[in-house]
Amino acid sequence: MRNAALAYAESQRDAFLTQLFDFLRIPSVSTQPAHRPDIERAARWLADHMRAIGLTRAEVLPTTGHPVVYGEWLEAGPQAETILIYGHYDVQPPDPLDQWLSPPFEPQVRDDNLYARGAADDKGQLFIHLKAVESYLKGAGRLPVNVKFILEGEEESGSGGLEAFVRAERDRLQATAILVSDSPMPSPQQPALLYALRGLTYMEVTVQGPDHDLHSGSYGGAVRNPAEALCGVLARLKDEEGHITIPGFYDRVRPLEAEEREALARLPFTEARFLQETGVPAPWGEAGYTVLEQITARPTLEINGLVSGYTGPGSKTIIPATAAAKVSMRLVPDQDPEEIARLFTEHVARLMPPQVRATIETRHTAWPVLIDRHAPAMEAAARALEAVFGAPPVYTREGGTIPIVATFQRQLGAPVVLMGFGLPDDNLHAPNEKFHLPNFYRGIAASIHFLAEMGALRTG
Amino acid sequence: MRNAALAYAESQRDAFLTQLFDFLRIPSVSTQPAHRPDIERAARWLADHMRAIGLTRAEVLPTTGHPVVYGEWLEAGPQAETILIYGHYDVQPPDPLDQWLSPPFEPQVRDDNLYARGAADDKGQLFIHLKAVESYLKGAGRLPVNVKFILEGEEESGSGGLEAFVRAERDRLQATAILVSDSPMPSPQQPALLYALRGLTYMEVTVQGPDHDLHSGSYGGAVRNPAEALCGVLARLKDEEGHITIPGFYDRVRPLEAEEREALARLPFTEARFLQETGVPAPWGEAGYTVLEQITARPTLEINGLVSGYTGPGSKTIIPATAAAKVSMRLVPDQDPEEIARLFTEHVARLMPPQVRATIETRHTAWPVLIDRHAPAMEAAARALEAVFGAPPVYTREGGTIPIVATFQRQLGAPVVLMGFGLPDDNLHAPNEKFHLPNFYRGIAASIHFLAEMGALRTG
Numbered sequence: 001m002r003n004a005a006l007a008y009a010e011s012q013r014d015a016f017l018t019q020l021f022d023f024l025r026i027p028s029v030s031t032q033p034a035h036r037p038d039i040e041r042a043a044r045w046l047a048d049h050m051r052a053i054g055l056t057r058a059e060v061l062p063t064t065g066h067p068v069v070y071g072e073w074l075e076a077g078p079q080a081e082t083i084l085i086y087g088h089y090d091v092q093p094p095d096p097l098d099q100w101l102s103p104p105f106e107p108q109v110r111d112d113n114l115y116a117r118g119a120a121d122d123k124g125q126l127f128i129h130l131k132a133v134e135s136y137l138k139g140a141g142r143l144p145v146n147v148k149f150i151l152e153g154e155e156e157s158g159s160g161g162l163e164a165f166v167r168a169e170r171d172r173l174q175a176t177a178i179l180v181s182d183s184p185m186p187s188p189q190q191p192a193l194l195y196a197l198r199g200l201t202y203m204e205v206t207v208q209g210p211d212h213d214l215h216s217g218s219y220g221g222a223v224r225n226p227a228e229a230l231c232g233v234l235a236r237l238k239d240e241e242g243h244i245t246i247p248g249f250y251d252r253v254r255p256l257e258a259e260e261r262e263a264l265a266r267l268p269f270t271e272a273r274f275l276q277e278t279g280v281p282a283p284w285g286e287a288g289y290t291v292l293e294q295i296t297a298r299p300t301l302e303i304n305g306l307v308s309g310y311t312g313p314g315s316k317t318i319i320p321a322t323a324a325a326k327v328s329m330r331l332v333p334d335q336d337p338e339e340i341a342r343l344f345t346e347h348v349a350r351l352m353p354p355q356v357r358a359t360i361e362t363r364h365t366a367w368p369v370l371i372d373r374h375a376p377a378m379e380a381a382a383r384a385l386e387a388v389f390g391a392p393p394v395y396t397r398e399g400g401t402i403p404i405v406a407t408f409q410r411q412l413g414a415p416v417v418l419m420g421f422g423l424p425d426d427n428l429h430a431p432n433e434k435f436h437l438p439n440f441y442r443g444i445a446a447s448i449h450f451l452a453e454m455g456a457l458r459t460g
Numbered sequence: 461m462r463n464a465a466l467a468y469a470e471s472q473r474d475a476f477l478t479q480l481f482d483f484l485r486i487p488s489v490s491t492q493p494a495h496r497p498d499i500e501r502a503a504r505w506l507a508d509h510m511r512a513i514g515l516t517r518a519e520v521l522p523t524t525g526h527p528v529v530y531g532e533w534l535e536a537g538p539q540a541e542t543i544l545i546y547g548h549y550d551v552q553p554p555d556p557l558d559q560w561l562s563p564p565f566e567p568q569v570r571d572d573n574l575y576a577r578g579a580a581d582d583k584g585q586l587f588i589h590l591k592a593v594e595s596y597l598k599g600a601g602r603l604p605v606n607v608k609f610i611l612e613g614e615e616e617s618g619s620g621g622l623e624a625f626v627r628a629e630r631d632r633l634q635a636t637a638i639l640v641s642d643s644p645m646p647s648p649q650q651p652a653l654l655y656a657l658r659g660l661t662y663m664e665v666t667v668q669g670p671d672h673d674l675h676s677g678s679y680g681g682a683v684r685n686p687a688e689a690l691c692g693v694l695a696r697l698k699d700e701e702g703h704i705t706i707p708g709f710y711d712r713v714r715p716l717e718a719e720e721r722e723a724l725a726r727l728p729f730t731e732a733r734f735l736q737e738t739g740v741p742a743p744w745g746e747a748g749y750t751v752l753e754q755i756t757a758r759p760t761l762e763i764n765g766l767v768s769g770y771t772g773p774g775s776k777t778i779i780p781a782t783a784a785a786k787v788s789m790r791l792v793p794d795q796d797p798e799e800i801a802r803l804f805t806e807h808v809a810r811l812m813p814p815q816v817r818a819t820i821e822t823r824h825t826a827w828p829v830l831i832d833r834h835a836p837a838m839e840a841a842a843r844a845l846e847a848v849f850g851a852p853p854v855y856t857r858e859g860g861t862i863p864i865v866a867t868f869q870r871q872l873g874a875p876v877v878l879m880g881f882g883l884p885d886d887n888l889h890a891p892n893e894k895f896h897l898p899n900f901y902r903g904i905a906a907s908i909h910f911l912a913e914m915g916a917l918r919t920g
Contacts, residue, residue, distance in 0.1 A: 031774030093776055099672060157774055184678075198677060202775050211739025212559060215889040216762045217658060217860025218644075220790050221754035222734070224744040227763035227785075228694065235695035238688070274682070279671025284684040284815040294681035302676045303687035304778055309765035310786065314491030314617055315662050315823050316553055317788055317861075318764055318889050325687075326770065328777055330680050355744040363775050400677025401777075429675040429778050 001140040002452040008139025009131065009444050016131050016444070017114075017437075019049070023089075023123050024107045024116040030066055030090035030154045039153045042089045043067045046151055053130060054137035055149070065161025066090065066153030070172075073137065074146045081454045082146040084175035084412070085133075086404065087126025087182065088155030091118035092429045099431035112437050119435035120426040125181040126151060128421060128440065132447030144455025148175060152404065155182075158202070158364030159403040166404070166411050177377035177454065178408050181443065183398050183420030186268050188436060191385035191446070193378060194418035196397035197405055198299070199331035199368035201340040205230065205348055206324045208357045213309070214319040224355035226323040227308035233351045234325060237301055241287035244301050244329075246347045252334045256297055264292050267394055277425050296397035300330045326363070330399060337365035366403030375415035376457055384449035385419065388442050400428075419446065461600040462912040468599025469591065469904050476591050476904070477574075477897075479509070483549075483583050484567045484576040490526055490550035490614045499613045502549045503527045506611055513590060514597035515609070525621025526550065526613030530632075533597065534606045541914045542606040544635035544872070546864065547586025547642065548615035551578035552889045559891035572897050579895035580886040585641040586611060588881065588900065592907030604915025608635060612864065615642075618662070618824030619863040626864070626871050637837035637914065638868050641903065643858050643880030646728050648896060651845035651906070653838060654878035656757070656857035657865055659791035659828035661800040662764075665690065665808055666784045666819045673769070674779040684815035686783040687768035693811045694785060697761055701747035704761050704789075706807045712794045716757055724752050727854055737885050756857035760790045786823070790859060797825035826863030835875035836917055844909035845879065848902050860888075879906065 009016075028042035029035040043060045050058035050071035058071040069089065074082070094104035094117045102108040104117035114124065129149070136143045150173065152162040166173060185192040209226030210219070239245055256264075269292045274283060285294035294300070304327065309320030329344065331337055341362040352358045372378065373395055385393045398418075405416050421443035427433045469476075488502035489495040503520045510518035510531035518531040529549065534542070554564035554577045562568040564577035574584065589609070596603045610633060612622040626633060645652040669686030670679070699705055716724075729752045734743060745754035754760070764787065769780030789804065791797055801822040812818045832838065833855055845853045858878075865876050881903040887893045 031776065032772065093770070093772065093774075095770070095772070096673070200677075200777070202777070204775075209740060212887065212892075213556070213890045214738055215860060216760075216764060216788060217660075217790060217858070218884070218888060219738060219755055220762045220859060221758055221760035222743045222745040222751045223738055223740055225762050227766045228698070231691035231763070231766070232695040234688065235692040278674055278679060278683055280669060280683055280815060281817070282815050283682045284813070285682040291682045295679055298681055300676075300681035302680045302685055302779055303691070303768065304676060304776060305769035305771045305780070306687045306691070306783065307767050307771040308763065310553070310555070311765045311767040311784075312492065312553065312555070314553075315664075315786060315788070316491065316764060316889065317660070317662070319762055320765070323766065324771075326775060328676060328775070330677060353744070355740060355742050357741070398677070399680060400675060424678070427672065428678060429776065430673045432672075 001136065001144055002448060004140035005135040005448045006445060009135040009448060013441060020124060020127050021107045023127060024118055025105055027105045028090050028153065029093050031157045032093055039066045039090060043069050043153055046089055049130065050149065053134035063161030063165045068162055068165050069151040071149040072147065073133065073143055076143055076146045079458065080145050081177065081458055082148065082175045083451065083454055084148045084150060084173055084178045085129045086150050086178060086180045088122045088152045089126065090153045090156050091121065091123065092156050096431060101432055109437065113434040114437055115432060115434045117433050119433050120422040121428045121433065122155065122182045124435040124440060125421055125443070128181055128443035129179065129447050131444045132451065135444065135448055136451065144452050148173065155403065160364065162404055163407050166407050170411055173412055175412060175414050178412065178414050178416045179450065180402065180405065180416060180418050181420050182402050183418055184422035184424050184426065185420060186394065186424065188423065188438060189389065190268060190391060191389045191393040192396045192420065193381055193393045194398050194420060195371045195373050195395050197369040198399050198401055199335060199337050200328060200366040200401040200403065201331060201337045201344065202328040202363040203341065203344055204324065204326050204361045204363055206322060206359045208322050210319060210321050213321050216317045216319050219319055223319050224353055225319050226356050227320055229353050229356045230308065230323040230325055233348055234303060236351055242285050246343050248343050249340065252336065253299060254333050256293065261293065263395065264297065265290065267292065267396065295399040297332060299332050299335060302328055304328055330401065331368045333368045333370050335368060337367060341365060366401050367406035369405045369409065371416055371418065377415045377417050377454065380453035380457065381417045381419050381450055383453050384446050387449045388446040461596065461604055462908060464600035465595040465908045466905060469595040469908060473901060480584060480587050481567045483587060484578055485565055487565045488550050488613065489553050491617045492553055499526045499550060503529050503613055506549055509590065510609065513594035523621030523625045528622055528625050529611040531609040532607065533593065533603055536603055536606045539918065540605050541637065541918055542608065542635045543911065543914055544608045544610060544633055544638045545589045546610050546638060546640045548582045548612045549586065550613045550616050551581065551583065552616050556891060561892055569897065573894040574897055575892060575894045577893050579893050580882040581888045581893065582615065582642045584895040584900060585881055585903070588641055588903035589639065589907050591904045592911060595904065595908055596911065604912050608633065615863065620824065622864055623867050626867050630871055633872060635872060635874050638872065638874050638876045639910065640862065640865065640876060640878050641880050642862055643878055644882035644884050644886065645880060646854065646884065648883065648898060649849065650728060650851060651849045651853040652856045652880065653841055653853045654858050654880060655831045655833050655855050657829040658859050658861055659795060659797050660788060660826040660861040660863065661791060661797045661804065662788040662823040663801065663804055664784065664786050664821045664823050666782060668782050668817045670779060670781050673781050676777045676779050679779055683779050684813055685779050686816050687780055689813050689816045690768065690783040690785055693808055694763060696811055702745050704759070706803050708803050709800065712796065713759060714793050716753065721753065723855065724757065725750065727752065727856065755859040757792060759792050759795060762788055764788055790861065791828045793828045793830050795828060797827060801825060826861050827866035829865045829869065831876055831878065837875045837877050837914065840913035840917065841877045841879050841910055843913050844906050847909045848906040
């Protein structure tokens with residue numbers, strides 16, 4: 001069965017790529033209301049595609065937010081393993097548009113890479129598993145396990161709809177393992193299994209100064225400038241050594257163990273590549289931790305956006321009426337994202353000068369995650385990756401957030417296998433996002449092997 | 461002659477207003493390249509209008525920037541006084557558009573006020589003098605003095621073109637007094653003569669962090685965020701007492717004399733009205749000075765605009781590639797705007813963290829101004845204002861900047877009479893800019909009286 005699936009996949013390389021192009025052309029940006037019709041188009045496209053590859057059920061299901069696409073093939077029977085495969089069909093906004101070398105929603109292959117918004121995050125990666133399942137159903141007539149797909153449309157805006165859906169549909173989603181590909185591997189030769197994800201608390205701070213923009217000549221000198229007030233507060237959220245100054249912020253952070261720091265230090269990470277990927281002259285972060293620890297195993301606070309007053313060409317001499325910042329914090333076990341939102345809110349309110357009025361809102365939150373590296377499904381995934389890449393996976397922590405993973409863990413009680421096929425230089429959330437095409441094809445093979453290994457857990 | 465002119469002006473009230481509406485409909489925004497054709501349209505409209513009211517010469521003259529409109533009537537002869545009248549036909553950008561109660565370029569009268577961008581700053585005020593001159597030429601057949609108009613199109617972006625023009629055309633512009641209306645009076649009952657203006661140094665700071673926006677999950681914690689770096693620097697430009705911390709900033713500031721502080725304290729300024737005009741819960745400024753001193757007689761530093769990263773609806777989890785701020789400083793005698801630009805640049809460069817790259821540019825500069833309150837032209841203006849308003853003018857300092865006034869003083873060696881008809885609540889540079897219509901008509905009468913008083917200086 002495994003070999004028939006692998007042969008089918010090999011014969012369909014061009015067709016698989018053409019289909020992925022069609023999927024990437026849909027600008028399913030979940031954070032912008034104007035793209036709501038594109039989100040719905042992407043969901044319908046996926047359900048149609050699931051039916052075409054032979055799933056026995058495929059539907060677009062409403063949630064409190066964007067729809068979930070659910071599909072299943074359960075004919076391996078109740079005694080077989082059931083794998084729930086998760087992905088997200090929504091993408092980040094493409095701005096700034098002028099920095100893309102080819103348009104974000106017109107996929108283009110250059111060298112070995114496929115360029116498009118969503119190529120790696122996460123349309124290309126979720127498509128891997130659809131193609132692996134197709135390869136079994138069309139190449140061998142059946143699958144070695146039961147399969148359920150759950151593909152959401154608002155991962156980039158907090159997975160609110162799916163969170164509620166998972167809680168409400170625990171029975172339908174019951175599985176023995178959960179498979180997620182939405183993360184990178186260190187290099188094209190080195191597969192990885194992720195065992196930790198950072199959580200997120202995303203805040204928005206709006207400062208109101210005067211009730212309208214004021215002439216800075218007529219009023220300048222006697223009005224607290226809201227941009228100045230906001231900068232003053234934001235500047236005080238970290239100290240000179242990069243420590244976050246919010247009281248209580250670090251209280252629940254689990255210290256890194258010596259053994260784990262050693263394993264992280266052995267990963268193929270080089271500062272030279274970090275500087276090349278980012279274009280910064282030097283790294284800068286929390287004192288006492290390596291760069292890799294800073295970006296995966298320590299909590300952070302970043303300003304994601306900032307706006308006040310006149311930002312167009314030329315000049316305008318005003319005291320702005322308002323200033324606003326988007327600020328997000330990445331969290332590590334065992335920080336509680338709601339508690340962090342409260343600590344941030346209290347601290348910012350305390351620092352804000354009394355001559356302005358501030359509104360502090362929580363935009364969304366996600367729990368951090370830790371996964372048992374020795375669960376049978378994790379070991380099956382390790383065998384599958386080694387079969388395809390010729391090397392055993394390294395175990396990594398990821399700085400990013402997949403909000404729903406914590407919910408799967410808590411609600412479904414099954415191990416979550418985080419088997420990603422992205423690369424560190426994929427330009428996620430940035431212009432010129434790409435997906436390394438050899439990883440697309442190897443990912444399909446690895447998914448075929450994983451399903452076979454999971455099937456063998458019961459029969460073998 | 462004076463009475464004939466006054467009678468003519470009285471008979472033409474409706475026609476004058478209709479003409480002003482036509483002028484205000486032209487969106488002559490000088491700071492935005494897209495409005496260049498509107499600037500040129502406004503200039504041609506003014507030259508045509510000058511010919512229609514009887515000036516013997518009227519032309520649109522090119523400068524290094526936007527054109528100057530020059531007009532003259534010199535038939536009072538070489539022995540008579542010559543008054544050079546200045547105004548600017550460009551306006552500020554109208555943003556934010558959604559806060560206007562009527563569209564900015566569709567003038568509307570509500571109660572006693574005319575609402576439109578440029579109504580007070582400065583189209584409505586320069587139009588006063590065109591109507592005074594028309595009243596003499598059409599009502600009496602001649603003027604008691606020679607008159608020259610010089611109307612510029614880039615006051616709101618630094619008067620660069622006019623500055624060069626005045627230097628190059630000193631002979632043509634020679635005058636015994638210069639008349640400017642581009643400032644407010646304290647109330648509709650209380651006329652004013654301005655004797656001091658603040659100068660300006662307008663800077664733009666751009667901070668480059670990574671060379672593209674980065675995923676804040678994958679890189680957050682080890683990259684110096686340019687928005688954070690910029691906020692950190694901006695937050696350190698003032699201390700907790702509102703003093704500007706740039707070394708050397710105050711070195712050339714002329715201290716306020718006790719007599720002047722007493723005169724300022726007698727002006728009809730109330731904090732209650734200040735709070736009402738601005739909508740702030742409390743004033744805030746440099747410790748040791750009254751609000752009126754802070755906004756007119758002390759130098760300031762204000763953030764005019766701030767932008768970084770994602771500022772649209774929803775959220776985006778990035779470390780921005782860049783952050784930028786527009787920062788302007790109002791200056792008082794004897795601060796040198798170019799020197800202040802240098803001190804600002806050095807200080808900001810010194811504060812900027814080494815993990816980001818900053819560009820610091822001077823956008824424009826203007827000298828502060830002081831005028832002799834006892835010059836004959838100032839005394840003629842005082843008599844004209846008292847004749848119309850029934851009260852002698854108060855002598856005020858203005859927090860705003862009219863960049864060209866310093867150049868007139870230096871290049872033409874004539875006293876500059878700053879006789880303004882705006883009001884403190886005109887919403888200059890803000891939504892719902894207005895001009896108090898009774899001031900428009902009284903301004904015309906005052907201008908007629910001033911020209912008569914100036915004529916009487918030689919003959920009387």
